[in-house]
Ligand SMILES: Nc1ncnc2c1ncn2[C@@H]1O[C@H](COP(=O)(O)OP(=O)(O)OP(=O)(O)O)[C@@H](O)[C@H]1O
């Protein structure tokens with residue numbers, strides 16, 4: 264039994280100094296503005312685990328927030344180390360792929 | 367005239383049945399020397415526990431011997447375990463090539479017994495193996511491995527206790543019995559990270575991890591934080607046990623951790639007098655999930671009093687009674703596991719891995 268082929272990135276790099284560019288296996292390619300990615304952080308501090316309500320307050324997030332580093336997590340996600348010290352968000356391939364619709 | 371090329375061409379007919387490629391293109395043939403009618407080379411396999419080691423050697427020898435003009439063939443066997451490509455460059459456990467959690471759905475199916483025997487059997491084959499007891503709720507590895515000493519601090523980290531050639535660390539060394547039951551996710555996650563990154567594991571081909579039963583926070587942390595080569599599922603043949611084992615399989619699938627195979631423990635009982643097998647807990651459980659989820663049965667281990675006795679005595683059965691049916695089964699499980707590790711690593715090497723350049 265095999266699940267349908269999930270989205271898989273081939274390359275995660277820089278679009279410019281701050282923004283993230285992802286190239287997907289299916290040929291899709293997108294630039295994720297750094298601050299938007301930060302606001303979409305899925306961690307328990309930023310999103311209520313039960314209700315899915317956003318807890319993150321847009322006003323307190325710096326305009327120039329950007330990833331300081333990105334690490335792979337297992338085979339299914341990345342962890343982003345943000346310039347503001349936040350680093351608890353695990354961004355799964357599915358989530359990043361779906362985010363393309365919001366760009 | 368015999369030369370390097372004729373020998374290489376002859377060796378190309380030898381196919382590794384697990385990796386399904388010829389031993390030349392796999393890079394197994396090394397130090398090839400041809401002196402007139404004499405040929406010598408090294409076969410470097412991807413694991414010392416290769417289940418088809420002897421066959422490969424024989425086939426390679428025969429292939430070269432059949433070249434007209436060759437009188438003598440000398441084959442040297444060696445092995446170098448390939449690392450999980452997903453783990454390369456990760457700072458957390460730089461010396462550990464493959465991390466293999468052993469999981470089950472139900473408790474008491476023999477997960478710890480299997481973990482210990484797998485670790486010792488791989489060690490006996492010549493691999494560098496570590497054993498981590500991450501069952502914070504009921505750590506039993508120190509007893510099974512006969513760990514009488516406590517681990518000592520060394521250079522800011524913990525030095526594992528070496529038992530039967532296997533460095534061992536158990537959550538039981540640090541956590542009081544019953545203490546972890548009330549722990550929440552983040553505490554457990556911290557413990558697991560400490561057991562991995564806070565320990566001087568050194569250079570290991572395989573790090574076997576005995577997990578708690580079920581699908582809790584320890585499992586989740588491992589899959590999310592650590593690049594695992596793949597998991598081993600342990601089950602008994604009963605439908606109930608197998609159904610719960612499937613939940614563990616589903617969890618690994620969801621977390622994109624491969625399942626390397628299933629071990630069916632307490633599979634049958636064999637009469638030592640007649641050799642007849644009795645299927646006390648039913649039959650076919652492991653075969654069923656293996657077919658359904660598309661991973662192999664690594665082996666079937668019989669129910670035997672000596673398995674429990676040797677474990678209770680701190681010397682897993684593969685050590686002192688290697689010829690016993692249970693030990694033979696454990697050794698086979700270890701070899702098949704090693705083969706699966708090689709297969710998965712070769713596959714991920716060739717799969718396009720995500721490149722992160724940020
Ligand atoms: N093949 C076997 N034959 C006989 N006894 C066995 C066999 N495998 C395991 N046992 C015994 O069964 C008991 C349970 O085994 P073990 O502790 O390895 O299971 P477990 O799955 O790790 O359990 P737990 O869920 O408590 O961690 C032990 O007493 C062990 O010695």
Ligand SMILES: [Mg+2]
Pocket residue numbers: 477478479501504506
């Ligand atoms: Mg156990």
Ligand SMILES: [Zn+2]
Pocket residue numbers: 304305306307308309310349351352
């Ligand atoms: Zn967050």
